[in-house]
Amino acid sequence: MEQTYFRKGFGLKTQVQPVIDAEYHSRLVDRIRDRGYTDVFGDVTVRLAREFGFCYGVDRAIDYAYETVQKFPDRRIYLVGEIIHNPHVNQRLREMGIHFIYASDDGSFDFSHLTSDDVVLMPAFGVTRRDFDTLRTLGCVLVDTTCGSVLHVWKRVESYARDGFTAVIHGKYTHEESRATASQVTGYDGGKYLIVRDMEEAEIVCDFIARRSRRLSAEEFREHFRDKATPGFDPGRDLGKIGVANQTTMLANESLAIAARIREAIVAGHGEEYACESFRSFDTICSATQERQDAVEAMMARPPDIMIVVGGYNSSNTNHLASMCREHTVTYHIADAMCIDTGTGALRHKPELDPHAPEVVTRDWLPEGPFELGITAGASTPNNKIGETLARLLAITGGL
Incomplete structure (x- = not known):
């Protein structure tokens, strides 16, 4: 019987690696890194964050996608959603013949056109238990690129559900990873989850836990979290025992x-002894996300004059890097090098955290005279896109 599930690639890395290196490599980035992450180009001193760009999980997902194309040249290959949140990488996969299956507005996928002859790639974010079960039932060949850090979070929320704890997940309820993580509790009888976006939403939850004056009534609570919680979630019933987890790309400090705030609320409402027995929390921020955030924090100890953050506008970890930088210096989050107009010098960028916020155009954004430029990139941004960005900017300043 043909093997239909793969999580460790196909042993074709040596064949595909030269192609991947050629497509995503940057000599300019290598030069700056080799010179201690700082280099001078005319009036511009470029400082590169010490951790940036592709992480291990992204590298692995891309490797497996390229290996899949090599392994199955005569089969239809599909991808559930996007492999990672980088438009250039996803476009390259389309050019290689991979077909994308996108979710509807409610996050569901239509697999009705798939057959057992098809090959299906699962993205680095993972897929929900329901989608996984559907694909297995169809008999498709499944290539699972789910990141190991995401799998680590899944194990945590599964343990919560198994032991009767509600999983409170810090994340974005529309994000593929958070949906997939939340779905892991459904394999257990009575498993519950609640997704909170930020501290403001967490405080709403804490009101009920601490039995204090509430911002929302129970009915308003259910309506507010209607799409962010297990169907039928009851704050009076389901917030007794809580385990906290998170989308791996969120801000670690948040x-x-x-x-910590949820634990304080449990102590306030039920006492320390109860909290010791009924609260669990594990730091499930992925190491690559943490390293990139730490590198930005270290750079901001002596902020550059301006900061460029390169990456997809729908990339959670990239948006968080931009947010961190904005607290210290003038920061521009751009999708890629094409956002820099070498003719006029104008810059297109996304000023807000909302991935759907429109780009704005800023002119005369470069400082006069010598200045320091800092640059970093999200975990889904290839080095060639960082290098192309620097090349276009330095063409304006005369540094190249």
Whole structure:
């Protein structure tokens, strides 16, 4: 019988690696890194964050996608959603013949056109238990690129559900990873989850836990979290025992603060002894996300004059890097090098955290005279896109 599930690739890395290196490599980035992450180009001193760009999980997902195309040249290959949140990488996969299956507005996928002859790639974010079960039932060949850090979170929320704890997940309820993580509790009888976006939403939850004056009534609570919680979630019933987890790309400090705040509310409402027995929390921010955030924090100890953050506008970890930088210096989050107009010098960028916020155009954004430029990139941004960005900017300043 043909094997239909793969999580460790196909042993074709040596064949595909030269192609991947050629497509995503940057000599300019290598030069700056080799010179201690700082280099001078005319009047511009470029400082590169010490951790940036592709992480291990992204590398692995891309490797498996390329290996899949090599392994199954005569089969239809589909991808559930996007492999990662980078438009250039996803476009390259389309050019290689991979067909994308996108979710409807409610997050569901239509697999009705798939057959057992098809090959299906699961993205680095993972898929929900329901989608996984559907694909297995169809008999498709499944290539699972789910990141190991995401799997680590899944194990945590599964343990919560198994032991009767509600999983409170710090994340974005529309994000593929958060949906997939939340779905892991459904394999257990009575499993519950609640997704909170930020401290403001966490405080709404804490009102009920601490039995204090509430911002929302129970009915308003259910309506507010209608799409962010297990169907039929009852705050009076389902917030007794809580385990905290998070989408791996959220801001680490915010996740830790939310967990601490929820524990404080449990102590206030039920006492310390109860909290020791009925609260669990594990730091499930992925190491790559943490390293990139730490590198930005270190750079901001002596902020550059301006900061460029390169990456997809729908990339959670990239948006968080931009948010961190904005607290210290003038920061521009751009999708790629094409956002820099070498003719006029104008810059297109996304000023807000909302991935759907429109780009704005800023002119005369470069400082006069010598200045320091900092640059970093999200975990889904390839080095060639960072290098192309620097090349276009330095063409304006005369540094190249």
